Each structure stands twice: as C-alpha cells, then as structure tokens.
Amino acid sequence: MTKIRITIFAFIFLSFGCDRFRTEAQRREIQAESNDTEIQVGVAWPFESQNDGFREGVELAQKKINSSGGIAGRLIKLHLADDKNEVEEGKKTAQTFSEKIDIIAAIGHRAPVVGQVSSLIYEYTNIVMIAPGITNSALNRVGFKRVFRNLPSEAELGNFLASRLAEVGYNKVLLVYQNDDVGRSFSNAFESKAEDLRLRIVMRLAYDAGAERPFERAIKSLEESDIDAVVMSLHAEETFQAVSILQENGVEKPMFASQEAERLSILSKLKEVKDFRIASIYDSESSSALMKSFVASYSEAYGESPSIWAAQGYDSLMILQAAIQQAGSTSPKKISNALRDLKGYEGIFGSRSFDKHGQIKNVELMMKRLEGKKLVKEKEKK
Numbered sequence: 001m002t003k004i005r006i007t008i009f010a011f012i013f014l015s016f017g018c019d020r021f022r023t024e025a026q027r028r029e030i031q032a033e034s035n036d037t038e039i040q041v042g043v044a045w046p047f048e049s050q051n052d053g054f055r056e057g058v059e060l061a062q063k064k065i066n067s068s069g070g071i072a073g074r075l076i077k078l079h080l081a082d083d084k085n086e087v088e089e090g091k092k093t094a095q096t097f098s099e100k101i102d103i104i105a106a107i108g109h110r111a112p113v114v115g116q117v118s119s120l121i122y123e124y125t126n127i128v129m130i131a132p133g134i135t136n137s138a139l140n141r142v143g144f145k146r147v148f149r150n151l152p153s154e155a156e157l158g159n160f161l162a163s164r165l166a167e168v169g170y171n172k173v174l175l176v177y178q179n180d181d182v183g184r185s186f187s188n189a190f191e192s193k194a195e196d197l198r199l200r201i202v203m204r205l206a207y208d209a210g211a212e213r214p215f216e217r218a219i220k221s222l223e224e225s226d227i228d229a230v231v232m233s234l235h236a237e238e239t240f241q242a243v244s245i246l247q248e249n250g251v252e253k254p255m256f257a258s259q260e261a262e263r264l265s266i267l268s269k270l271k272e273v274k275d276f277r278i279a280s281i282y283d284s285e286s287s288s289a290l291m292k293s294f295v296a297s298y299s300e301a302y303g304e305s306p307s308i309w310a311a312q313g314y315d316s317l318m319i320l321q322a323a324i325q326q327a328g329s330t331s332p333k334k335i336s337n338a339l340r341d342l343k344g345y346e347g348i349f350g351s352r353s354f355d356k357h358g359q360i361k362n363v364e365l366m367m368k369r370l371e372g373k374k375l376v377k378e379k380e381k382k
Helices: 003-034 054-067 087-099 112-124 154-168 181-196 212-220 236-248 289-302 308-327 332-341
Strands: 039-045 076-082 103-107 128-131 147-149 172-178 200-207 229-233 255-257 276-280 345-347 350-352 366-371 374-377
Touching: 003 332, 039 054, 039 087, 039 308, 054 076, 054 289, 054 308, 076 087, 087 103, 087 112, 103 308, 103 332, 112 128, 112 147, 112 181, 128 308, 128 332, 154 181, 154 229, 154 255, 154 276, 172 181, 181 200, 181 229, 200 212, 212 236, 229 236, 236 255, 276 374, 289 308, 308 332, 308 345
Parallel strands: 039 076, 039 103, 103 128, 128 147, 172 200, 172 229, 229 255, 255 276
Antiparallel strands: 276 366, 345 350, 366 374
C-alpha cells in the first residue's frame, strides 16, 4: 500500500466513521474507569507465517503477571488474532478489538502498512497501541496520543550503520533497500549520514520482492574492487534472497543489515557468509538480571532460546503493566499519559521511555554477527 492509499483510507475513515468511533472511545473510557474484572488486551501478529516466538513471549509475560496476583488483583486476559501481515486483515482485526468495549490496549502489528492503517482505528476508538515490530516513524502521526512504537526508527538504524561502517574503515558502499516507505526512509538517512562521514555510495538499489533478475543484472555490472561493503535494509525473506544472489555472483564483501532482517529462522538458512552483521537492540547474553531471568524462564517453558520477537512481545506487555500501575487505572487516556511519563522504567532491554509522540527514546543499538545459526553480539572496541 502506498502513502496515497493510506491517506485516502484515513480520509474516508475520518469523514464517515468519526462520530461512531468517538462514541466508542467515550464508552471505553467510562467502562475502563468502572471495570474491576479482567484487564483485556488484544494481540495482533502474523502468528501462522511469522510468529518466531512472539506469541510465546506475550503469553510468558501474561503468566508472570497473573501468577503474581495480576495488576491490583486484576488478571490479564489476551485476545489473540492473526493479521496475516495483510492490510485488510489487520484493519478487520483492529475493528474487532474496537468492538470489544473491555479491550483497553492492543499489542501489534508486524508489517508497517498494517500498523499504520490499524493505528487509526486504535487512536479514534481509544485503545492504547504498543507496536513492538515496526520501525516506521510514520506510525507516530502528529496529534496521536494512543500510539507507541517500541523499536528505534529506520532513520536511527540508518545513522547507526553509517557510523559503524565509518568506524571500521569501509568507504565504498553498495546500498540495497526494500522498495517501500521504510526502506526508502532508511536509505535516505543512511545516505545523508554517509555524506557527512565521507562514505561513498557506489550504487543504490531498490529491491522489490520477486524482482530478483533486475537486482542480479545490477550486481553483475559491479567489479570486485568497486565496493568495500554491502548495506541492506530488507525484510528477512528478501535479505535471504539478496545475500544468496550476491554469493552466487561472487560478492564476498562484508554485509550489514538493518533490524528488519532479524529473523533467525530465515537467516540461519543462508550458506556460510564470511562476514554478515545486523544492527539490533537485543542481546540475549546480556548480564542484566532481568534479561537472564527472562531467557531462563522462556527456555524452561518452551525448550528454546527466545528470539528478539519473543523478547519484544514479553517486554511490551510488561511495559503496559508498568503504565497501568503508574496510572493507577486502566483508563486508556491515563495509561497513555503514564507511558509518556515513564521515567527510568527498567525492562529486559534496559531503561525505556517514550517521547511526546509515542516514539521510543534512547534505545541502545549494537552489532551482531551471524555465526553458524546464531547471532552473536560483537564486542565493543576499546
């Protein structure tokens, strides 16, 4: 979906649905202030196609909260829905959540365009949205008060990777990006920072899913000496395809990917890559007591190590718990205010807080290297 289609949907939505949704928003606020039963939360994700532990992470947080007596004696109830990474399915999911007057918050979605469309419904029906899978800063529209993004933006990722390449001395870069809003925003940020750092973009390639041949033709035109490194901002499936094409055409330069690609079930299928790194916020080997406890609990419950998406699911529900406790209420308005006022919240990722637009602040990014079938944090150079 393009920006134009999203804008048209927003116009129609606001023109014809505003009065009804305003009434729903008011009813939800009144119900939340008087309700003393279960705290109901919607969870939307492409569970069948891209779960990667997300459901398990959210459910682990639910069990932790409920086994401790809930929040002020109230247990968490989850409503799980598969949005299939499709706009229409995501919109239908958000509408279904909005029709359940007791749902006060929603955690999801994975695809940026699905999140953008769904966020309109959440905002105008007074449901707090915590987005643990979206880097797109366009999610946080000016004036929105219920939408919170729990990942760094694509611009932050672009700036970080450009700085890291400059630090290690790579100068000539092949830049490959997903041909969508997120990919273009990443590549623009990377290119702007690269210019400041005197890096040279040898070639900038937009990549469309299913369009491998034009990409391969462009790669064949490169000489081995033309580039020092490859930087990619692609989804995991497209990262796999692009790296495979690069390998088949003899490109063995260091490869750097943005967090969009962090899906180990896909990356672990790659043929051995000499030097493949990814920007990330997640270190499962962290010495943090909270991270150690989470990893141990998850491994015991599910028999495997948690992925970043398991951790994001877990952390999102725990942040919601913290906001409800700080607000002393399940009123979506009060929860939203509490999220913006969170100071020094310590979760498994460390300290977390949001700015006035609902964007996560001061998230520490790191580089991870693919070693066999694992992503391992690189040690900081002293």
